[in-house]
Amino acid sequence: MSIFKSGANYGKMVDPSTSAEEVNKFCGDKITLELKIANDIVADAKYTGLSCAVSKVSSSLVTEYAKGKSLTHLKGLTEADIFAIIGFDLTENRKQCALVCFNALKKALHKVNNEYDQRN
Amino acid sequence: MPQDHFCSKLGARTKIVAVGHASNVLGTIYPVAEIAAEAKKVGALVVVDGAQSLPHLPVNIKQLSCDALAFSGHKMLGPMGIGVLWLDESLQESLSPFLTGGGMVLEVDENKASWEKPPHKFEAGTPNVSGAVGLAAAIDYIKTIGIEEIRKHEIELSSYALQAFADLARGFQNLRILGPMDATKRTGLISFHMQGVHAHDVSAILDQRGIAVRSGYHCAMPLHTHLGIGPTVRASWYLYNSQADITALVSGISDAKKILLA
Numbered sequence: 001m002s003i004f005k006s007g008a009n010y011g012k013m014v015d016p017s018t019s020a021e022e023v024n025k026f027c028g029d030k031i032t033l034e035l036k037i038a039n040d041i042v043a044d045a046k047y048t049g050l051s052c053a054v055s056k057v058s059s060s061l062v063t064e065y066a067k068g069k070s071l072t073h074l075k076g077l078t079e080a081d082i083f084a085i086i087g088f089d090l091t092e093n094r095k096q097c098a099l100v101c102f103n104a105l106k107k108a109l110h111k112v113n114n115e116y117d118q119r120n
Numbered sequence: 121m122p123q124d125h126f127c128s129k130l131g132a133r134t135k136i137v138a139v140g141h142a143s144n145v146l147g148t149i150y151p152v153a154e155i156a157a158e159a160k161k162v163g164a165l166v167v168v169d170g171a172q173s174l175p176h177l178p179v180n181i182k183q184l185s186c187d188a189l190a191f192s193g194h195k196m197l198g199p200m201g202i203g204v205l206w207l208d209e210s211l212q213e214s215l216s217p218f219l220t221g222g223g224m225v226l227e228v229d230e231n232k233a234s235w236e237k238p239p240h241k242f243e244a245g246t247p248n249v250s251g252a253v254g255l256a257a258a259i260d261y262i263k264t265i266g267i268e269e270i271r272k273h274e275i276e277l278s279s280y281a282l283q284a285f286a287d288l289a290r291g292f293q294n295l296r297i298l299g300p301m302d303a304t305k306r307t308g309l310i311s312f313h314m315q316g317v318h319a320h321d322v323s324a325i326l327d328q329r330g331i332a333v334r335s336g337y338h339c340a341m342p343l344h345t346h347l348g349i350g351p352t353v354r355a356s357w358y359l360y361n362s363q364a365d366i367t368a369l370v371s372g373i374s375d376a377k378k379i380l381l382a
Binding site for chain 1 (some may be wrong): 318319320321324335336337341350351380
């Protein structure tokens with residue numbers, strides 16, 4: 001509840017390196033994730049959007065986890081890793097809420113990869 | 121939609137007017153007979169979704185003057201995967217089958233085919249026998265209690281619930297109750313929105329207290345957008361619910377407010 005109420009990493013970023021939108025297929029809620037990347041490391045991560053407590057808490061925890069990590073490391077994350085980072089049990093339906101930020105992260109990293117490929 | 125606004129949408133190009141008899145979000149019972157009368161003036165067919173009304177109200181299809189009416193088994197104590205589509209006799213003759221298959225063919229050769237009489241021509245393939253038997257048993261059960269009795273019980277519970285929600289909203293400006301506040305103008309449900317609290321979080325807290333509600337957009341996202349709100353929580357009641365259930369619901373909402381907004 002303290003993470004939910006503090007809303008860690010909730011907000012817009014000035015001049016993000018990349019961003020991605022993700023819709024929760026279970027309920028139609030949407031979040032936008034923004035990343036600041038320097039030397040293949042995530043320097044900062046923020047999110048905005050309408051979402052439930054599970055989605056908000058997991059977004060706060062996933063963005064916090066991403067900071068300081070390499071893009072290669074983040075690309076290797078699995079859903080099981082995300083549930084371990086979140087650290088609490090969820091029903092099948094609510095697992096979708098917990099994965100919204102992770103799915104946005106995968107999209108954002110994919111975008112960065114494509115941009116890199118286009119440049120080279 | 122106000123009546124004059126609805127009438128302004130009708131014209132020579134209007135072929136079908138499809139209307140829900142009762143809203144699954146607002147609970148509002150719509151004046152289908154009046155809507156049908158206006159639609160008939162421009163020669164449109166009237167198709168009614170009765171899934172939200174047939175289980176809750178006495179419905180006389182002839183008085184509604186519609187051409188088609190559909191309802192579901194699982195919304196009236198019956199099994200899932202079965203429903204009813206009633207068609208006016210003239211439509212039964214003029215409509216072509218949308219599916220072909222076993223049980224609907226009268227005669228067939230290499231160049232042409234003819235169909236069985238309705239309703240068989242619309243029931244191609246292996247029938248859902250267990251579903252039909254289950255639905256018939258559910259309808260028999262509802263008839264033994266009486267649809268008028270069910271409606272009376274629902275109005276009593278809705279009046280009690282509307283009062284309890286209004287009392288709750290007095291001390292809680294963020295609570296918005298959707299739909300008419302007159303129990304006779306709605307079916308047995310209340311959808312509500314709590315500003316600053318997500319509907320899924322309210323329903324999760326109610327679930328922990330053994331109260332089953334639906335949260336989200338209820339397959340009616342455009343309506344929520346039109347009302348300028350996000351997802352809502354919908355609590356509904358039927359012949360098996362009591363005032364104690366409503367009291368537990370309102371107390372659960374009050375708890376949710378304390379947990380999520382404190």
